[in-house]
Amino acid sequence: MASFDDPAAVANYLAGPVAKVPGLLALHRMAELLLAEAVPGAGRVLVLGAGGGLELRAFAAARPQWRLVGVDPSAAMLALAATTLGDLAPRVELIEGYVDAAPTGPFDGAACLLTLHFLEPAERLRTLRALRRRLRPGAPLVVAHHSFDTTDAGKQRWLRRYAAFASPSGTLDAGAEAAIAAMRARLPVMAPEAEVALLEEAGFAGVELFYAGFTFRGWVAYRA
Structure with a gap:
């Protein structure tokens, strides 16, 4: 995560997710629609990990009455979010920090993409519980991130597929192989069934899968 404070990495951030996350812009649209099923017209929505601002921009553009709060630990990424939002920026409160820095709410919905x-896993559970405390009963939480078969063979298979998708040529060079090895070693990926169990342990119910794109999965769940 240190790269999110690297000025060069931040400057090039926006192009990365769009190219490397299958259907990212559609994911933002799906997240907005799932939130809108339960968030009222003038509802309040919390976005955790909001640096870059792509999902904030999508939400603000589609739902002019929503009051949005974006939280991210990187000041540089929040500055990029403000730039990404452009003339929508006055409608979004940006807060530097982790989940504990977020207002106590209650919020009508939340997203963490x-x-x-x-x-x-332990910090993930703590974060999910902190999100739950900030939501009103029945409020939706939309999450999406890497989640796939975590056996040794599964990790290798899925990370190679992800790397091929992220490569303009669809082939794996030495750099891609190094990236796969780094992700295997450093990224605490959980299998999809473990993700669902963790959401339920954190106090969410009605967990539904709505998105799957190679190594990525997305769920919507509701504060019990």
């Missing part, structure tokens, strides 16, 4: 896969 491409973030939880950086957290070890």
